[in-house]
Structures are given as C-alpha cells and as structure tokens.
Amino acid sequence: MSENKVRIATCSLAGCFGCHMSLLDIDERLFGLIELVEFDRSPLTDIKRCGPCDIGIVEGGVCNAENVHVLKEFRKNCKVLVAIGACAINGGVPAMRNNIDLWDCFQEVYCYEGGLECGQIPNDPELPLPFDKVHPISEVVKVDYFLPGCPPSGDAIWKFLTDLLNGREPKLDYEMLHFD
Amino acid sequence: MSKTITIDGLAVPFQEGQTIMDAALASGVYIPHLCHNPEFKPHGSCKLCTVNVNGRNVASCTMPAVEGQQVLSDIAELNADRLALTQMLFVEGNHLCPACEKTGNCQLQAVAYYLGMMSPHYNHFYPQREADASHPDVMLDRNRCIYCELCVRASREVDGKNVFGLSGRGIKTLLVVNSASGLLGDTDLAVTDKAAHVCPTGAILIKRHGYAVPIGQRVFDHITIKDVQTGGGDE
Ligand code: SF4
Ligand code: SF4
Ligand code: FES
Numbered sequence: 001m002s003e004n005k006v007r008i009a010t011c012s013l014a015g016c017f018g019c020h021m022s023l024l025d026i027d028e029r030l031f032g033l034i035e036l037v038e039f040d041r042s043p044l045t046d047i048k049r050c051g052p053c054d055i056g057i058v059e060g061g062v063c064n065a066e067n068v069h070v071l072k073e074f075r076k077n078c079k080v081l082v083a084i085g086a087c088a089i090n091g092g093v094p095a096m097r098n099n100i101d102l103w104d105c106f107q108e109v110y111c112y113e114g115g116l117e118c119g120q121i122p123n124d125p126e127l128p129l130p131f132d133k134v135h136p137i138s139e140v141v142k143v144d145y146f147l148p149g150c151p152p153s154g155d156a157i158w159k160f161l162t163d164l165l166n167g168r169e170p171k172l173d174y175e176m177l178h179f180d
Numbered sequence: 181m182s183k184t185i186t187i188d189g190l191a192v193p194f195q196e197g198q199t200i201m202d203a204a205l206a207s208g209v210y211i212p213h214l215c216h217n218p219e220f221k222p223h224g225s226c227k228l229c230t231v232n233v234n235g236r237n238v239a240s241c242t243m244p245a246v247e248g249q250q251v252l253s254d255i256a257e258l259n260a261d262r263l264a265l266t267q268m269l270f271v272e273g274n275h276l277c278p279a280c281e282k283t284g285n286c287q288l289q290a291v292a293y294y295l296g297m298m299s300p301h302y303n304h305f306y307p308q309r310e311a312d313a314s315h316p317d318v319m320l321d322r323n324r325c326i327y328c329e330l331c332v333r334a335s336r337e338v339d340g341k342n343v344f345g346l347s348g349r350g351i352k353t354l355l356v357v358n359s360a361s362g363l364l365g366d367t368d369l370a371v372t373d374k375a376a377h378v379c380p381t382g383a384i385l386i387k388r389h390g391y392a393v394p395i396g397q398r399v400f401d402h403i404t405i406k407d408v409q410t411g412g413g414d415e
Binding site for chain 1: 270274275276277278279280283284289292293296298299300301303304306308309323395401402404
C-alpha cells in the first residue's frame, strides 16, 4: 500500500447495493483506478470500521439507528463525502414507505400470508432500531457532492471519480445525469 | 412591420398581444417553464420562466412583449433561481423517479436535468398525499402534482368539463376532482380528454401504458427539454 494513494471508503445504508454494482461496471478501468486509490471500509475489503480517508462514498438512505452511526463515522473520517444514487440523495425507493405507518409495513412484510416470517415480527436486540421515515443522508450529515442515478451508470461514476481525483469540479455530460 | 424585443442580445420579433414567452417560443428561444404550455392560457404560477426585463424580474409567460424590451433570461443568476425553484418542487412533493412511470418523459425531471440539478438540496417534506386509482383508464397520483393547473385548464378550456381544480392555499393546496365522492372514477373524465394527457409530470397517467418505451429510450434521456421545446439540437 502506497502512502500517497487516495484513500476511499464506501458503504451501503438503506439501499440495494446497485450503486456498488455500478461501481464494478467501470470494468477494466478498475485496474487504472486501483493504481490511484486504495480502499478502506468497503464491501470490497470487508473492513468494518472506517479509518481516516480522503473520499467517502455513501449509497443508500438513512432508515435506522445503525445507518446514523455508520454515516457519522464516515463524515468524521472522510475529507470529502459523496452521496451516490437516488436513495442517498432523496430516500429513493425505500422512501416509498414514508407514507405508510411503520407497524402496517411490518405486518405486511412479516405477518400476512406470503410474508417472510409467518406471523412473527423479528425482535432481536441485535437488530438496529428502525425509523418511521427513510431520510436522505444530507438530512443527517453535511454532504460535499451528489451523484444521482438509480444507479448512476459506470461511465457516470468513472467521470465523477476521475474529475474528483484530478482536482476538477465533477461534471456529468447530459446523458450521464439521470434520476432513474 | 413586426416589432422586436431582444432576449439575451438576440433580436426576437413579436406580434401585438404576444407575451415574451410566446415570442421566444415562436423564435426557438428557450425560456425554462413548467406551468406554461402554448396551447392554454398562461397561469403564471411556477415562476421558472422569470426573466429580467429592463432591470425588473417578471414572469415571461404572462408579461406582454413591448417594443424595445431588453430581456435577460439565460444568465447565471436567473438559472440559479430556477434551480432553487425546481428543487423546492421536488421536496414539496414525493418525487421518487426510479419508481415513477413518467421518468424520462417528465418535464419536471427534464428541467432539473437542464439546470444541472444534482440533488434536491432542501430538506424533504414527505407530505402525505393520496393516489386515486378509481378511474378505469386514468391514474391520479397526487404525490407528483406540481399544481401547474394544466389539467384544470385543459379540462375547462378544451374538454368543457371542469374535472380538475386546485383547492386550498399555499402549502395546503390540493388537486381535487369534481365528483361527489371526490374520486376520479366518479367524474366524467374520458381517457381521450385533453386533460388526461397534458400533465407535465407523472401525476396523471394513462393506465396500461407504463413501460411501452423502456427507460433509457425516453425523450429526455437523450434530448434536453430546451431542444425538445424549441425543435433544436439536430446539429
Ligand atoms: S413526476 Fe417526474 S420528477 Fe416526479 S417522480 Fe415522476 S419522473 Fe420523477
Ligand atoms: S395533475 Fe399534473 S397537470 Fe394537473 S396540476 Fe398537477 S401537475 Fe399539473
Ligand atoms: S411558465 Fe411562467 S410562471 Fe410557470
């Protein structure tokens, strides 16, 4: 590991990991990227706690207490924080539950026929406390950059990251800017 | 002899009675707008079309063109205001584009793309708004309504029906329909009505047409709203 490589951390909060999949979609350019950066906490490294980093990339919104802890740790450790994808930026698809009572949601998922747990709502102290609404990460911490898309394309992520790594203000071409 | 105004230094001809917006659209000059549609009387509510005329900010869709007006439109200061207004529209409703049938064909989203909106910036309201699936052919999802009154105007001016209306004021404004039950299915709205087809967002959708064109091949996926509305962008 080189001393002067840019350190990047990534995590997924209330999201589907699609943005991380899209990160892998930058394909063979990953080899070029790995020359420039090294990963701290990320599903790629399986490191559980974030250390001091240059760039933190957060996928997913905030839907429970654990999300807040992870997000605050990222903010504390990362010089630049990037919200990637619709969920991190406005709650995304998980925020579709914001207009439904949380208890009704749980019943629908776990209790009714075809549900997951056949009449039992999981109740383990290990499980993070759910919030009644899903929030964008900017409502919890300061966010420096937003990269929209559901998910943003590999090309959009590449353009964004290379702009950032080269000290340019990230700028997407028209066809790379998508909310879907 | 036609008269002229200038918009961002460009001479734009107009006929007596035209607004600045009318003159601009006729000359292929794009001024961002959401509540305006040249087929209907202006409404002047979204304020996205705000331009600077001889030093004063006015809505170009309601301001009559007058000989010699110096109009500024495509300038950083006004585009920043337009971006802020667009962001407010996003947080005041529930706009979850990835789960919206209209995505890629939506004018609100397209204006946001045009203005380079990377996030809604403001804290979300997540208002509680009702969807109404009672009509056999038309879906009404108030989560996406931006209160532009285009459906109201289309129903009144073209269909002669008064199916839609806005009730309440300010943040309490609500899109209502004209039936005793308050349900769209109990109005005389027909799927062929103009009002069913003018919504710039995904608030009024025709049922069973959802994904006829895949995401990625829709209008604004490739062409900016500026080019769509001015017929440009071919070069
Ligand atoms: S109406 Fe437009 S802006 Fe709103 S969710 Fe649908 S696509 Fe997005
Ligand atoms: S339903 Fe559509 S056309 Fe009607 S006011 Fe709302 S956004 Fe405008
Ligand atoms: S287009 Fe003029 S105010 Fe909406």
